[in-house]
Amino acid sequence: MTMTENLEPVSSNKSFGGWHKRYRHRSRALDCEMEFAIYLPPQAETERVPLLWWLSGLTCTDENFMQKAGAHRVAAELGIAIVCPDTSPRGTDLPGEHDSYDFGSGAGFYVNATQEPWKQHYRMYDYVAEELPSVVRQHFPVNGREAISGHSMGGHGALTLALRRPGHYRSVSAFSPIVNPTQCPWGRKAFREYLGDDPGSWTQYDACELVAKGASSQHLFIDQGEADQFLEEQLKPERLEAVCEEHDHPLTLRRQPGYDHSYFFIATFIEDHLRYHAEHLHKR
Numbered sequence: 001m002t003m004t005e006n007l008e009p010v011s012s013n014k015s016f017g018g019w020h021k022r023y024r025h026r027s028r029a030l031d032c033e034m035e036f037a038i039y040l041p042p043q044a045e046t047e048r049v050p051l052l053w054w055l056s057g058l059t060c061t062d063e064n065f066m067q068k069a070g071a072h073r074v075a076a077e078l079g080i081a082i083v084c085p086d087t088s089p090r091g092t093d094l095p096g097e098h099d100s101y102d103f104g105s106g107a108g109f110y111v112n113a114t115q116e117p118w119k120q121h122y123r124m125y126d127y128v129a130e131e132l133p134s135v136v137r138q139h140f141p142v143n144g145r146e147a148i149s150g151h152s153m154g155g156h157g158a159l160t161l162a163l164r165r166p167g168h169y170r171s172v173s174a175f176s177p178i179v180n181p182t183q184c185p186w187g188r189k190a191f192r193e194y195l196g197d198d199p200g201s202w203t204q205y206d207a208c209e210l211v212a213k214g215a216s217s218q219h220l221f222i223d224q225g226e227a228d229q230f231l232e233e234q235l236k237p238e239r240l241e242a243v244c245e246e247h248d249h250p251l252t253l254r255r256q257p258g259y260d261h262s263y264f265f266i267a268t269f270i271e272d273h274l275r276y277h278a279e280h281l282h283k284r
């Protein structure tokens with residue numbers, strides 16, 4: 001028997017001939033109510049369309065990308081749907097969950113937590129890889145072709161999901177991703193709490209480690225601002241560059257002079273990413 005998930009509409013706005021819609025649903029993976037957003041291009045009125053997953057960064061909800069990236073015009077032209085999940089479970093009140101911007105609410109890091117008290121709810125890997133895709137397939141006219149992208153913590157999510165699921169996403173890209181979370185303060189703080197003290201259990205969620213293990217040969221397309229305030233301490237793109245070179249893994253890393261970590265940077269280059277994904281998503 002196929003279970004049909006209930007979706008509660010939250011809002012709907014026409015945008016560039018398509019629709020930006022928000023929904024609430026009960027997540028079994030996260031054991032809480034969640035919201036997500038979908039942009040449906042005009043083509044979705046008459047045909048099934050390919051889908052780009054966008055994973056956002058620390059402090060974000062589904063709304064930051066949809067409101068700030070300026071992606072709808074080009075997605076409408078290219079006939080691509082975009083889904084933005086939230087960045088953590090919501091409506092929970094675990095000890096310390098809301099105390100800092102880089103851990104807990106708004107900071108799920110796209111992992112499946114194994115530690116108390118996080119493991120009941122903080123299962124963002126399963127939510128983004130399995131549960132939400134199944135909900136989207138049940139309710140929207142998508143054709144099964146998927147790509148993935150994201151920013152910062154969401155760039156880490158996009159790279160690790162793609163590297164761990166070879167053949168699933170037709171293309172992957174990222175803006176300012178955390179490429180080596182096991183070796184930077186944001187990642188170490190979150191992974192210790194969610195995954196425990198053994199760093200051996202962290203490496204499955206680290207793009208540099210996955211490339212070093214030869215997990216997949218998927219081309220990685222990354223834009224990184226050179227004036228990013230988090231570049232040296234948290235993002236460390238040179239580490240991914242080195243490991244890709246060492247293991248002959250295909251990487252396009254564009255360093256963009258003067259750009260910081262903000263959505264102004266994303267809005268400037270999102271068109272390039274959408275056209276890159278469209279090439280792969282529409283290829284026969």
Ligand SMILES: N[C@@H](CCC(=O)N[C@@H](CSC=O)C(=O)NCC(=O)O)C(=O)O
Nearest residue numbers: 057058059060064101151152153154263
């Ligand atoms: N201390 C800052 C940090 C939050 C921040 O910069 N968040 C980024 C993602 S950082 C890595 O995952 C972001 O996308 N913010 C949302 C936005 O709309 O710009 C703070 O709390 O602001």
